[in-house]
Amino acid sequence: MAFNKRIKIKSLLESDFVGQEVTLMGWVRTKRSNKNVSFVALNDGSTINNYQVVADPTIIEEDILKRITTGACIKITGQIVASQGAGQSSEISASAIEILGDADPEKYPLQPKKHSLEFLREIAHLRMRTNTFGAVFRVRHTLAYAVHKYFNDKGFFYIHTPIITASDAEGAGETFKVTTLDLKNPPLNEDGSINYKKDFFEREANLTVSGQLEGELAAMALAEIYTFGPTFRAENSNTTRHLAEFWMIEPEMAFYDAEDNQDLAEDFLQYVIRYALEHCQDDLAFLDKRAAEEEQSKKADQRSELGLMERLRFVTENKFERLTYTEAIDILRNSNPNKKKKFQYLIEEWGADLQSEHERFLVEKHFKKPVILTDYPKEIKSFYMRLNEDGKTVAAMDILFPGIGEIVGGSQREERLENLTARMEEMHIPQEEMWWYLDTRRFGATPHAGFGLGFERLVQFVTGMGNIRDVIAFPRTPGSAEF
Numbered sequence: 001m002a003f004n005k006r007i008k009i010k011s012l013l014e015s016d017f018v019g020q021e022v023t024l025m026g027w028v029r030t031k032r033s034n035k036n037v038s039f040v041a042l043n044d045g046s047t048i049n050n051y052q053v054v055a056d057p058t059i060i061e062e063d064i065l066k067r068i069t070t071g072a073c074i075k076i077t078g079q080i081v082a083s084q085g086a087g088q089s090s091e092i093s094a095s096a097i098e099i100l101g102d103a104d105p106e107k108y109p110l111q112p113k114k115h116s117l118e119f120l121r122e123i124a125h126l127r128m129r130t131n132t133f134g135a136v137f138r139v140r141h142t143l144a145y146a147v148h149k150y151f152n153d154k155g156f157f158y159i160h161t162p163i164i165t166a167s168d169a170e171g172a173g174e175t176f177k178v179t180t181l182d183l184k185n186p187p188l189n190e191d192g193s194i195n196y197k198k199d200f201f202e203r204e205a206n207l208t209v210s211g212q213l214e215g216e217l218a219a220m221a222l223a224e225i226y227t228f229g230p231t232f233r234a235e236n237s238n239t240t241r242h243l244a245e246f247w248m249i250e251p252e253m254a255f256y257d258a259e260d261n262q263d264l265a266e267d268f269l270q271y272v273i274r275y276a277l278e279h280c281q282d283d284l285a286f287l288d289k290r291a292a293e294e295e296q297s298k299k300a301d302q303r304s305e306l307g308l309m310e311r312l313r314f315v316t317e318n319k320f321e322r323l324t325y326t327e328a329i330d331i332l333r334n335s336n337p338n339k340k341k342k343f344q345y346l347i348e349e350w351g352a353d354l355q356s357e358h359e360r361f362l363v364e365k366h367f368k369k370p371v372i373l374t375d376y377p378k379e380i381k382s383f384y385m386r387l388n389e390d391g392k393t394v395a396a397m398d399i400l401f402p403g404i405g406e407i408v409g410g411s412q413r414e415e416r417l418e419n420l421t422a423r424m425e426e427m428h429i430p431q432e433e434m435w436w437y438l439d440t441r442r443f444g445a446t447p448h449a450g451f452g453l454g455f456e457r458l459v460q461f462v463t464g465m466g467n468i469r470d471v472i473a474f475p476r477t478p479g480s481a482e483f
Contacts, residue, residue, distance in 0.1 A: 006075075010046035017080040018090055024051065024076045025100065027129060030112045031068050038065055042076070045128075048135050048282050052083065052091040060097050070112060071103030071129075117470055124474055124483050132290060135283035136471055139276055140459045146275035147228060147249055147455075150268055156224045156251060161211030163230060166203055167434065174235045175206035176244075207232035212250050212452060213384075213437055216413060219252035219448055220440045226251040228455070236478050240467040241356075243456060245476035252450035258386070258395040258412040261449035262372050265399055265408050266320045269370075269453075274316050276462050277309075284309065284462075291464035304403050305364065308464035311402050318369040320399065325376045326350065331366055332358050353380050359398075359405035371400040383423045385411035397451070404461050410451025417441040 007022045026044030033039070038060075040053040053076050057065060068074060078094040085091075105111075109123050110130065120127040127133045148158065164178050180200040181187065187198040196204050211227035218225045227250045235242060251264070277284065288308040295303045306314055323331075332338055332347040332354075345355045354373075362371050375393040378385070385394035399408035414420045420441055424431055431438060459471040469475035474483045 008046040009042070009044050009049065009051045012051060012080070012090070013047065013049055013088065016090075018082055019080065021077065021079050021095075022092065024053070024092060026051075026074070028068055028070055028072045028074060028103075030070060033065070038068070040068055040074075042074070043129075043134075045134060048131055048138075048286050049088070052085070052088065053078075053094055053097075054081075054091055055094045055097060060094060064097050064099060067099045067102055068097070069103055069105040069108070071105075071108040071110060072099060073101035073103075074098065075100055117467065121469060121475070128473070131286060133470070135280075135286050136459070136463050136465060137473065138283050139280045139287070139463050140471060142276050142279050143272055143459060143462060144228075144455070146272040149275070150271050151226045151251065154224070156226050157218070157222045159211075159215060159218045159222075159225045159227050161208070161214040161227045161229060163208055164201075164205055165208045165214075166201070166205055167213060167437075174233050175209060176232050176234045178205040178207060209233055210248060210250065210452065212252065212450060215250050215252040215450065216384075216448065217436070217440060219254045219450070220444065220446070223254045224251070225253075238478055240469075241457070243468055243472065243475055243477060246468075246472065247455035249453045249455055249458075250450060252413075252448065254446050254448045256412070256449040257447055258374065258397065258449060261410055261412060261451060262320075262322065262374070262397055265397070265410060265451050265453075266370075266372065269399065269408070269458075270316050272458070273312055273462060277312055277316065284312070287463050287465075294464075294466065306402060311464075312462065314402060315370050320370040320372050321367040322372045322374065324374050325354075325393070328354070328358075328362060328371075328373055331362065335361060335366070337361060351377050351379065356405035359400040360402070363400045363405075364402050370402070373398045373400065378423075381411070383427045383429055384413050384420070386414045386416075387419050387423070395449075401461055404457060407457050407461060408451050408453045410449065412447065412449040415441060415445045415447055417445070 005023055006025045007017070009024065009026065024042060024044065026042040029041040029043050029050050031038060031040045038055040038057065040055060041050040042053050043050045055065060075098040076092055076094050077096045078092045080090050081093050083089055083091045110126055115130070120130065120133070128137055151158065181194070181198065187195040189195045196202065208231055210231055211229055215225055215227050227248070229247065230245060231248045232245050234244065253260070253264070291308040329347060329350050329352070337343050338347050343357055345357065347358065374397045375388060376396045377392060378387060378394045381394050381396050385396050387394055395412035397410050398406045401407045414423065417438065420438065421431060424434070456468050456471050460468055463471060465471050469477060
C-alpha cells in the first residue's frame with residue numbers, strides 16, 4: 001500500500017506539486033457530484049484546510065464513488081493540477097481511489113452542519129475530526145512544544161515528579177485516593193479506622209495536586225527545573241474553568257527572588273503565545289472568526305472588547321502592569337462597578353479574596369494590559385510562600401489575563417526554616433510528614449521561587465474556547481470519565 005509514500009495536505013499547500021503524481025490519504029468532509037464529475041473535500045489532520053479531489057466517473061468505478069461519504073477514509077492516487085475553482089491553487093485529479101474505511105452516512109454522527117459543543121462532548125472520540133477541535137488540538141500541541149523549547153533553550157531541566165504521592169501540596173484535601181484495598185471489606189484498626197499498613201504503599205496515598213514540592217527538591221540541586229505533567233483535583237465543580245484531571249507547568253528556580261520570578265513568568269507567557277501566533281496562523285484565523293461569531297450571541301455587556309487575535313497581541317505587545325494586592329484593593333474599592341454595586345462580590349475591606357470579575361476589571365477596564373498582582377495577605381495564600389517583612393503579606397504573585405482572570409500563580413518560597421515551620425503550625429500541616437521538604441531548609445537553603453500555570457487555562461486563552469472541557473481531548477469532570 002506504500003503508506004509511507006503519502007503526501008500530507010499541509011505539504012501540498014505549501015509547495016508547488018503541479019504536474020506530479022502523488023498519493024493522499026484522509027477523511028472525507030463533503031462530496032458533491034454532477035453527471036460529469038465528483039468533487040470531494042479531503043482532510044488528513046495536518047492542517048485545517050481541506051484539499052479538493054476531482055473524481056471522473058469514467059475513471060473511478062461507480063461502486064467506489066458511492067462509498068465516498070462524509071467520514072469515510074480514502075486513499076487517492078492522481079496528478080496535481082492547477083485548480084479551476086476559487087479557494088486553492090491546485091487540486092488532485094484522481095486516477096485511483098481506494099476505500100480504507102467506510103462510514104455509513106445514516107449512522108455517522110458528524111454531518112456537514114453546525115453541531116453544538118455540548119453534543120460534540122458526548123462524542124469526544126470523533127470531535128477532533130471537526131474544524132474547531134482539529135484547530136484546538138494542533139494549537140495545544142504547538143503550545144506544549146513551545147513550553148519545552150522555551151525552558152530547554154534557557155538551560156532548565158525537565159523533571160518528572162510523582163503522580164502518586166503521600167503529600168497534599170496545597171493543603172486543600174481535595175484529592176483522589178489511590179489504594180489496592182478491598183473497598184467492600186477493608187482491613188480495620190482496633191478503633192475502626194482503615195489500616196493502611198495493609199495497603200500497597202503501607203500508608204495513605206493519592207493522586208498529585210501539584211509537582212511543586214518535589215520540584216523544589218530538584219531545584220536545590222539542579223538550580224533551574226520545570227515540571228509539565230498531569231495533576232488531579234477531586235473538587236466537585238462543574239464550572240467552565242475546572243477539570244478533575246489537567247496538566248500543570250511548574251518551574252522552580254534556585255537563586256531567584258520574587259522579582260526574578262515575575263520577569264521569568266512574563267517572558268515565558270509572551271514567548272509561548274508569540275510562538276503559537278507564528279506557527280498556527282491558519283488555525284488561529286479560524287478560531288478568531290469562530291470566537292467573533294460566539295461573541296455576537298452574548299448580551300452586549302458580556303461581550304469582550306477585544307477579538308481573539310487582538311487579545312493574543314495585547315498580551316505579547318504590552319509590558320505587564322505590576323502592583324501590590326493592597327494597591328489593587330484600593331482601585332477596586334473605589335471603582336464604579338463597586339460603588340454602583342455591579343460586582344457580584346463587593347470589595348469592602350483589605351483581606352478579601354479576589355474573584356474573576358475583579359481580576360478582569362483590573363486587566364480589561366482599568367489598566368488595559370496584563371497585570372501581575374503581588375504581596376497578598378498571608379491568610380489567603382499557601383504555607384510555603386515567603387513571609388514579607390510586614391508580617392502580614394507574602395511574596396506571592398498572580399498573573400491576570402483578559403477574558404480569563406488568573407492564569408499563573410506563584411511566589412518566592414519560604415527558605416527560612418523557623419518561618420516555614422511557624423506557618424505550618426498555623427495552618428495545621430504536620431511537620432513530621434514533611435520532614436524531607438524541611439530538610440531542604442536545613443541543609444544549604446537558598447532564596448528560590450517558582451510558579452504554576454494550568455496548561456488548559458493557557459490553551460483556553462490562546463484558542464478562545466469558552467469551556468475548559470473543550471481544550472483537553474477527553475475531559476474528566478464530576479460524573480464523567482468516559483472514553
